[in-house]
Amino acid sequence: MHDVRSDGDAILRLDNVNKHYRRARSGQADIIHAAKDVSFELERGQMASLVGASGCGKSTVLKMIAGLIPPTGGEITLRGEALTGPNEHIGIMFQQPTLLPWRSVMENVLLPIEIREGRKAANAARERATQLLEMAGLAEFASAVPSELSGGMAQRAAICRMLVTQPEILLLDEPFGALDEFTREQMNVEFERICRSREATAIIVTHSIQEAIFLADSVFVMSPRPGRIVKRIDIDLPRPRTPDMITGNRFNEYVREIHDLLFGSGEGASHD
Numbered sequence: 337m338h339d340v341r342s343d344g345d346a347i348l349r350l351d352n353v354n355k356h357y358r359r360a361r362s363g364q365a366d367i368i369h370a371a372k373d374v375s376f377e378l379e380r381g382q383m384a385s386l387v388g389a390s391g392c393g394k395s396t397v398l399k400m401i402a403g404l405i406p407p408t409g410g411e412i413t414l415r416g417e418a419l420t421g422p423n424e425h426i427g428i429m430f431q432q433p434t435l436l437p438w439r440s441v442m443e444n445v446l447l448p449i450e451i452r453e454g455r456k457a458a459n460a461a462r463e464r465a466t467q468l469l470e471m472a473g474l475a476e477f478a479s480a481v482p483s484e485l486s487g488g489m490a491q492r493a494a495i496c497r498m499l500v501t502q503p504e505i506l507l508l509d510e511p512f513g514a515l516d517e518f519t520r521e522q523m524n525v526e527f528e529r530i531c532r533s534r535e536a537t538a539i540i541v542t543h544s545i546q547e548a549i550f551l552a553d554s555v556f557v558m559s560p561r562p563g564r565i566v567k568r569i570d571i572d573l574p575r576p577r578t579p580d581m582i583t584g585n586r587f588n589e590y591v592r593e594i595h596d597l598l599f600g601s602g603e604g605a606s607h608d
C-alpha cells in the first residue's frame with residue numbers, strides 16, 4: 337500500500353473510510369463493499385482527482401465527503417472536526433447541471449442562498465453572483481433561462497451556483513462528462529483558472545485520465561470495487577495548465593502511469 341497522505345496542515349482528511357451498501361434481493365440481504373480503507377489528506381488550495389473503473393466507488397467517496405451518505409467505518413474531518421452530515425463549507429456538483437428551467441440564470445445561481453437563508457439574503461448576494469457570472473463569462477446571460485444556454489454555459493452556471501455560498505471544499509462528480517471534447521477542454525482551462533483564483537480545494541471525479549491530470553495537483557487512482565486508493569500521483573506540471581501541455585512528454589508519462597495502474601496487470605487491476 338502506498339502512502340497517499342501528504343505532509344502539512346490538512347483541511348480535509350479521510351481516515352480508513354469504508355462504505356458497505358445493503359441491498360435486499362429476494363428476501364436476502366446483499367452487502368456491497370463500495371469503498372475500502374480510503375485515506376487521504378488535502379491541504380487548502382489543492383486540487384485532486386479521483387479515477388478508477390466504473391462502479392469502483394468514486395461517487396460513493398464524494399457523497400460521503402459531502403455528507404449525503406454516512407461512512408460505515410472510518411472518519412472524515414474538515415479542519416480537524418468530524419463531518420457527520422451536509423456542511424455549508426462543502427459544495428457539490430454533478431454531471432448534469434440540473435438548473436431549474438423556469439428560473440433565470442441569476443435566480444438559479446442564487447438558489448442555494450435562498451434555500452438556506454431566504455429571499456432577502458439571496459437578494460443581498462446579487463452582487464457576488466454577478467461577479468461570479470462575469471468570471472464565468474455569463475454576465476450577459478444573467479436574465480436568460482436555462483433553455484437559452486449551451487451545455488457548457490449551463491455547466492458554468494452550475495459552477496457559479498456551487499461557488500455562490502463560498503464553500504471551502506468543492507466536490508465535482510464528472511462535471512464535464514456530458515460535454516463534447518472541445519467544450520470539455522475549454523471548461524478544464526476555465527475551471528482551473530476559477531479554482532486557482534479562489535484558492536479552492538477541490539476533488540474531481542472523472543473518467544478521463546487526461547482531465548484528471550490536467551486539473552489536479554494529485555491524482556488518486558482507485559482499485560476496482562471495493563474501491564481503495566492504490567496510488568497518489570503528484571502532478572508536477574506548472575500552473576496555469578495550458579492545452580499544449582497535453583501533448584508534452586511529462587504529461588504523457590503521467591497518462592501511461594495511470595493507464596497502467598488502471599488497465600495493466602499492476603495493483604490497480606486486482607480485486608481483493
Ligand SMILES: Nc1ncnc2c1ncn2[C@@H]1O[C@H](COP(=O)(O)OP(=O)(O)OP(=O)(O)O)[C@@H](O)[C@H]1O
Nearest residue numbers: 357358359368370389390391392393394395396397
Ligand atoms: N445507494 C446504493 N445502494 C446500493 N449499492 C450502491 C448504491 N450506490 C452505489 N452502489 C454500488 O456501489 C458501487 C460503487 O458505486 P459508485 O457509484 O460509487 O461507483 P463509481 O466509481 O462512481 O461508478 P461510475 O464511474 O460508473 O459512476 C457500485 O457497485 C454500485 O452499484
